[in-house]
Amino acid sequence: MSTIAFIGLGIMGAPMAGHLIDAGHDVVGHNRSRPAVDALVERGGRGADSTADAVRDADVVITMVPDGPDVEAVALGDDGIYSCAKPGTLHVDCSTIRPDVTRALAEAGAERGIRVVDAPVSGGEAGAKEGTLSIMVGGAEDDVAAARPYLEVVGGTVVHVGPAGAGQTVKAANQLIVAGNIQLLAEALVLLEAQGVDTAAATEVLGGGLAGSTVLQRKAAGMRAREFAPGFRIDLHHKDMGIVTAAAREAGVAIPLGAHVAQLVGALRAMGHGDLDHSALLLLVEQLSGRGERA
Structure with a gap:
């Protein structure tokens, strides 16, 4: 079982993080509003007060935030994922953002030793709750293979569709x-x-x-x-x-x-x-x- 930092515990992120807890992973959640973090803790996860605290000891970081600037903020900031996560950490971005932004994030992650996979999801709130999301995955083959076990916990259809940005x-x-x-x-x-x-x-x-x-x-x-x-x-x-x-x-x-x-x-x-x-x-x-x- 892995330590997973989950950033973004909204309508989609909260049930996804819950499924990962149920699968036996150590899930550390961070969200802009504290009640979502408290709910994750009640589910059996752990809470973090910042992105830096969430990702510091993580094997995998999953982001599920609204838009490209939000992903860039949590990934590229001074206290963000790429500054604070250990080298070799896998960053799986399940947000829906522009493909060119995803490609730039993959390049920035590689410079810091972070493996980046874009894995946007489809299926809405119902699919997130049921664990049946359709997940379109972009990235290097080895990195996608590393992400697959976690994605298969939250998704019913997980397909590698090409290099970085292809998922988006x-x-x-x-x-x-x-x-x-x-x-x-x-x-x-x-x-x-x-x-x-x-x-x-x-x-x-x-x-x-x-x-x-x-x-x-x-x-x-x-x-x-x-x-x-x-x-x-x-x-x-x-x-x-x-x-x-x-x-x-x-x-x-x-x-x-x-x-x-x-x-x-x-x-x-x-x-x-x-x-x-x-x-x-x-x-x-x-x-x-x-x-x-x-x-």
């Missing part, structure tokens, strides 16, 4: 597909309701055909009930769609539908709904259709 590129594609699926599901539900169709029956039969998807399976019931408690917030998907559009621009790739959905996500956020689940795109479809309450 695949995650960008994932977020593009997810946003598009949610938007089309929202449009379908509003259409079905406008025609007086039983949406529970409709989504059941749609789920059994080619229109079936994990998005439909996990999101349709909440969308029908107008329940948008965040499993993955609009704020975060807005950030991710920025990553998608930047990566596409850099590669010279046209994503006309994706760019349009990115604007819809941004519009819903601008209306003050950034804290809602990304399935709240339904509210925007309703407003554009002149139905329901104003978003």
Whole structure:
């Protein structure tokens, strides 16, 4: 069993760290807000007051924080991972950030003797709680092999997709597909309701055909009930769609539908709904259709 420093104990990070504790690892958690650390301690882990304290004796450091600047802060700061962790430590970043930032972090880590793997995850809060996340992993083959036993504790699908940054590129594609699926599901539900169709029956039969998807399976019931408690917030998907559009621009790739959905996500956020689940795109479809309450 290993000593694992887990930085970022939010909606996704807390259950992931919990699974690692359950697997018998010594997990030392750090988070910007103390209650999340206290909850980890109650689960059987240990708490740290700083990143430096968390990583000093760790074999593995896992980060799960909101964005690239957050990863850079905890990795590159004077009291960060690359300054305070022992040489040979494995840094597994499960955050969703820009691929170019990941590549720069891998280079900075190598200069300090830190092995860096990008391992963004998909599956939302439910997948994190169930330990069934899909994890797309970038990095050197040996480093990915070293990270795999820990990733398989929290994920049901763990795939090495290429060198440093490749995991983040695949995650960008994932977020593009997810946003598009949610938007089309929202449009379908509003259409079905406008025609007086039983949406529970409709989504059941749609789920059994080619229109079936994990998005439909996990999101349709909440969308029908107008329940948008965040499993993955609009704020975060807005950030991710920025990553998608930047990566596409850099590669010279046209994503006309994706760019349009990115604007819809941004519009819903601008209306003050950034804290809602990304399935709240339904509210925007309703407003554009002149139905329901104003978003």
